[in-house]
Amino acid sequence: MLNVSPIPAFQDNYIWLITNNNHAVVVDPGAAAPVEQVLAERGLTLEAILITHHHHDHTGGVKALLDQWPNARVYAPAAERLPAPGSIALSDGDNVSLPELGLELEVMSVPGHTLGHIAYYAPPQDQAPQGQPLLFCGDTLFSGGCGRLFEGTPGQMYQSLSRLAALSDDTRVYCTHEYTQANLAFCHAVEPNNPELKKYLQNVAKLRQQGVPTLPSPIGLEKAVNVFLRAHLAGVRAATQAHEGVELIENIDVFAALRRWKDDF
Ligand SMILES: [Zn+2]
Numbered sequence: 001m002l003n004v005s006p007i008p009a010f011q012d013n014y015i016w017l018i019t020n021n022n023h024a025v026v027v028d029p030g031a032a033a034p035v036e037q038v039l040a041e042r043g044l045t046l047e048a049i050l051i052t053h054h055h056h057d058h059t060g061g062v063k064a065l066l067d068q069w070p071n072a073r074v075y076a077p078a079a080e081r082l083p084a085p086g087s088i089a090l091s092d093g094d095n096v097s098l099p100e101l102g103l104e105l106e107v108m109s110v111p112g113h114t115l116g117h118i119a120y121y122a123p124p125q126d127q128a129p130q131g132q133p134l135l136f137c138g139d140t141l142f143s144g145g146c147g148r149l150f151e152g153t154p155g156q157m158y159q160s161l162s163r164l165a166a167l168s169d170d171t172r173v174y175c176t177h178e179y180t181q182a183n184l185a186f187c188h189a190v191e192p193n194n195p196e197l198k199k200y201l202q203n204v205a206k207l208r209q210q211g212v213p214t215l216p217s218p219i220g221l222e223k224a225v226n227v228f229l230r231a232h233l234a235g236v237r238a239a240t241q242a243h244e245g246v247e248l249i250e251n252i253d254v255f256a257a258l259r260r261w262k263d264d265f
Pocket residue numbers: 053055113139
């Protein structure tokens with residue numbers, strides 16, 4: 001049976017560890033030491049490393065992990081600087097086969113945070129926790145938020161998030177940062193009367209008080225609370241127009257204004 005668990009790193013990163021028996025794959029290892037520690041404690045063999053984008057807090061541990069595990073395969077976006085020689089370069093629509101885990105992943109191109117950013121999607125299957133689809137989306141979609149636009153345009157990010165929002169509601173979102181509580185404070189400023197959001201805020205506050213990760217979260221919940229997936233709704237548009245002081249016609253304009261608002265929030 002597949003198991004997916006977070007390895008905390010730095011201030012608020014999660015390196016996702018996917019295991020089946022003693023086989024392991026990690027997603028976005030920004031640091032090697034916390035990964036090595038868990039592999040040793042649990043007697044796991046590192047089979048592969050999945051990279052979503054080139055930022056150092058997602059790739060910084062790759063070289064040290066390869067020193068220790070020279071046979072581990074590294075998968076990374078084709079459109080960005082590869083994290084190590086011999087990395088397998090991936091583009092939209094490619095498949096990643098992880099036979100050691102019994103897992104097949106589909107690659108989705110999701111530019112915006114960076115230009116070559118990719119996400120890894122596993123369709124529903126018997127192996128997965130509760131059979132649900134899995135999404136490893138790096139710094140594209142967060143719970144209650146989305147990544148900053150370091151390289152891409154608002155239009156690119158809006159398109160990327162729309163693709164992710166079209167996945168089935170039970171898809172589990174494994175993003176890379178524990179930003180949920182701060183993100184929800186922003187969502188609440190935009191939609192103070194969203195009942196689903198109020199409920200989720202309370203749950204998240206409880207989890208964080210106990211030091212428990214808020215991730216993964218289902219896409220269906222994100223569509224109900226995350227304002228960056230709700231730019232098409234009249235209430236979100238009205239609040240954003242009021243903040244911006246201009247009329248916003250297109251959904252993309254609402255999204256861009258929300259992203260600017262959050263940058264200064
Ligand atoms: Zn990043």
